[in-house]
Amino acid sequence: MPHRRQALALALAAGLAPAVVRAQSAPAWRPTRPVRLIVPFAPGGSNDIVGRILTESVSQALGQPLVVENRAGAGSMVGAEHVARSPADGHTVLINSAHATVPAIVARMPYDAVNDFAGVAVAGFSPHVLAVNPRLPVQTAQELVALLRANPGRYNFASAGLGSGVHVAGELFRSLTGVEVEIVHYRGGGPGVAALVSGESQFGTPTMASSIGQIRGGGLRALAVLAETRSPVLPDVPSAPEAGLPRLIHEEFFPILAPAGTPAPVLASLGAAFRQAIRQNADKLREMAGVTPRDGYDTPEQVMALVREGVERYTAILRAAGVQPQ
Template sequence: MQRRPFLRSALLAAAATTFATVAAAQAAYPNKPITMIVPNPPGGIVDSSARLVSDSLAKVVGQSVVVDNRPGGSGNVAYAHVARAPADGYTLLASYSAYHVGNPSLSPKLPWAQKDLAPVALVTAGTNVIAVHPSVPVNTLQEFIDYMKKNPGKLSYASQGNGSLAHIGTEMFKSQTGTQMVHIPYKGSGPAIQDVLSGQVQVFITTPPSVMGHIQSGKLKGLAVTGKTRHPSLPNVPTTAEAGLKGFELEAWVGVFAPAATPADVVNKLSASIRQALDQPEAKTRAAGAGIELRYLPPQALEAQVKRETEFWADIIKAAKITAD
């Protein structure tokens, strides 16, 4: 009879010790290096955003933040890795909007689900640029649309792969303008850019970092940017609305996510640290140079954006009959 109170006391003491240990670990977060998994190869908006944020975040939290590129499977390799990682705040995902909100509609058998990932913060956003090879005999967006209507299927457009934002966005552009182009998918922006520069493929709707320098040098023509305002590094390129195509907007974003079971206090502390990191002067300078917009959203707002965009892209994907690689 005397052993029961003793065992109960021992169990309570053990539980208290465990709770205190976990609480102390969370309070001290982070006390070791953090890894940022990137679902894309080096280069482009996702990798650039991850490196920019990681460098500034390391200074804020006092721990190194290591970028680990794990491309493959239209992002699914990286997403599945983070979804299965320990939920302790030390393995994070730099999530690309096209993968995050598009992949669930592209394939019913993903090795991850949106519910497996906890939103931490939106970090960057980028408009897209409608770029064409100089061999295309147009100088404005309206001339481009008119040319395609007179020459249906004559031009081809590049994308970073089936189901990428460039693929889905260009199909949306075709639908809205009543034009036809042939889709040529690539494995990333690098090889796509090479063929667009050579004229083998004539059109690329993509984020500014991929084509900005080529437009500035005259190797490509920038017909319009797909955001609400002009891009600061391409001040002479009008928006689609200014160019006469109202209602067509296309943005990419990068957000940070953690495994779903990550404690809320760790997520909130990390989100606040990311916000502080984005406010660093060096981060702002690097973002401006790369043509990336820093745009912070807290976890709840990012979660709402994911839900809204997932529903929107599901309709586009279904209407265009887009499938994954």
């Protein structure tokens, strides 16, 4: 009889084992409706491009559609504030490469860039590009600087919005070179690049993601990649030091964030889905957007530490350049 009970117990254990494994590996949380990925800029910019590259893979991982929603305005603050005030239930997240730059240049913000958010993942890193309309009579960064110095106030700089990474890079360029230019704020990277291509603005420092297609197609002329070394996706474009602007280094990163107070199991599921999507689409992110994923951002704390460090770094750079918040 004991042998029979033992055999029965073993049989039951064997039958239950797959279910136990499934239960242990099953995620603690799944969305019950589509998840909105808020892009706080107009379509066509770097955040929009990166977000749309990830949507299909994230949707498959979560079992619900990930829907990109563009909420442009105030250099990303409209969309970011919307996420900060949304229910902390995992159904609204933000992708915003300007998240750490805005506090460095905007004096009165409607939210706290660190304390009102929780980290989900980091889609990757990408340098900005010094680019001009091809009709501008310059072939190098030094020729651009000479032209701008010889014509103070004549030429326009295309910004992606007040406090955007493009704006920060433009202020840094203006401070380092001493040129006088008019900064025109557009409603995101896409409209800013469109203004450069049309000639409405003559030069800018767009993100690689928003400008790489136009650079490859001849709609824009890239004079420098704002990094220490050349980018493998634009191998013929000199780095900032090679172009004679060694201090004009500006790299953006793409944090994916949820409202503060989002429960840990929800953040864990969202983070796992986005990190998996980033790994699956790493080649596409590099080739289509010039964005390089990096390891080391696996927890909410690591993501928010990067945001906090970014706020401090950009603030220090701009104050050293004499740029005060507006």
